[in-house]
Amino acid sequence: MNNLAHYTQSPIQDYVGNPLIEALPPVLTEADAALALAHFPAGPDNERFVGKELRLHCIDRLKMLIQPLPIHLELESALSSILRTGYVSRNPTHAATWRHLHTLSTNRRDLALFHSSASTFSLVGLSGIGKTTALNAVLSLYPQKIIHCRYQGKEFLHTQIVWLKIECPFDGSLSGLCHAFFKALDKALDDPGRHSARFRSKAGIMEMIHSMEQLASTYFIGALVIDELQHLNAAKTGGKDNMLNFFVNLINSIGIPVVFAGTNSMINLFADVLRNARRACGQGMYDFRQPEQSDAAWNMLVDVIWEYQWVQKPVALSPALRAVLYDLTQGVTDFLAKLMILGQRYAIQANIETLNEQVFRHIADTKLKLLKPAIAALRSGDTAAMKKFEDLLPPDEQLETLMRGEPSISISHLAALHRSKGTQPIPAAPRSASVEKQTSVAAADQISRRIASSDDPASALSAHGWLARDIFEFSDTYHKGT
Secondary structure, three states: OOOEOOOOOOOOHHHOOOHHHHOOOOOOOHHHHHHHHOEOOOOOOOOOOOOHHHHHHHHHHHHHOEOOOHHHHHHHHHHHHHHHHHHHOOOOOOHHHHHHHHHHHOOOHHHOOOOOOOOEEEEEEOOOOOHHHHHHHHHOOOOOEEEEEEEOOEEEEEEEEOEEEEEOOOOOOHHHHHHHHHHHHHHHHOOOOOOOOOOOOOOOHHHHHHHHHHHHHHOOOOEEEEEOHHHHHHOOOOHHHHHHHHHHHHHHHHOOOEEEEEEHHHHHHHHHHHHOHHHHOEEEEEEEOOOOOOOHHHHHHHHHHHOOOOOOOOOOOOHHHHHHHHHHHOOOHHHHHHHHHHHHHHHHHOOOOOOOHHHHHHHHHOOOHHHHHHHHHHHHOOHHHHOOOHHHOOOOHHHHHHOOOOOOOOHHHHHOHHHHOOOOOOOOOOOOOOHHHHHHHHHHHHHHHHHHOOOOHHHHHHHOOOOOOEOOEOOHHHHHOO
16 A cells, blocks of 8 residues: 655645645545445345355345444544644644654653644443444544655655554553554554564553653654543553543643543543533544434434345335334444344345344344343333443433534435445535524623633633643632532
8 A cells, every 4th residue: 555645735724834734635525524434335136046155145244334424424523623633733844843752752841842732532332332333434534654755845754643543451551551552553554563572571661651652752643542441440549540641641741632432431531521521622522322213313224224135035124123123222233233134144044035023033032132131221211220231321411411413414415325425425415503503602702802801811711611721630610610
């Protein structure tokens, strides 16, 4: 794969003259992002009457199906934003950037005059709801490694790592996170053992942390994605706070955006942050929620996946079958895919050659038997029942206000992708401003005027909740008010 940088000047003034940003793919419209994210594998039309042993292999294509949903587009936009804004304060054509890198390498950060432009966002949801799949799909829109040679007629030899994705270690330890980082970096550089072998022995944790921060800066990592963050709940005493402080340091001192992803049980790790996500977390929080049976996005996904039937007697999707699919999966996309794959395997192997309620319930009672208690808890809607399954814990009521508004691209536009991918781009629906948003803007303008006229702007900002010490720490005034 050719990883050489190709530069395109950005229409956004803040990004002009920054090779790290101009080497990235162009900013996508929602319609183009939906087309790029969608993946519809070859359908079964010409394969329904081949041998059953062949059809059993074809069914696995369902694992590769990606039907973009509104939250996919929100994630794409959020990642697009934090990648670019995070590079604004790390422009390698500016002398200040190299002074900052020098202070990091010599561990003299007290001498650095660095103002981070890095932001962050969190991604939470039920286990199996599609968080990791969506995140991987969005990351795939960007090359992981870019090699720079010349920029604006001058020599610029550098390797840029656009994104790095690692899983939080099961024990929630900083040493485990560092080892995972080194391995992921070596993989991105296509140089196994280059950094991970160096710290395979008994390297001290502080040495590893310092090296991790230095490497992240040296390779201009655009965003660090931490998946399975709920593992921090199992951290040893002090480990949780140490790791959260480490993330804060990456964002504020090193200038690298961090994306947090995990199940709902990670929410209590960021209680203070999430209450103020709009203000303190830049792009806020994105919640993969359990859809209702009437949810338009859920029904669109069911419609698409239903077309992938390799049984010889396919049937139309009736309201009764739609209800059964929801009842047995409770809107969890991973459960839906498993039910469709295993249901077809059973129908083909048992010579039933059609999908019906009996087939699906048989699979739920046998192949998916281990999931029945968790599905029953979701079906009940009982918080006490869901607490028995850590991954099913619902977000606190306090998070309701953090949910974003309706996407500007409609479900009908996304549904049309299955037929139009590769032909004409889908026109983006016009944006509409709600009365609530207009009211919020007016209120913000009024507060802005008050702050501008204040003799002590910093105190005024703090009083109105617009100024925090860092991304995970808020003023005593805020804590007393909650």
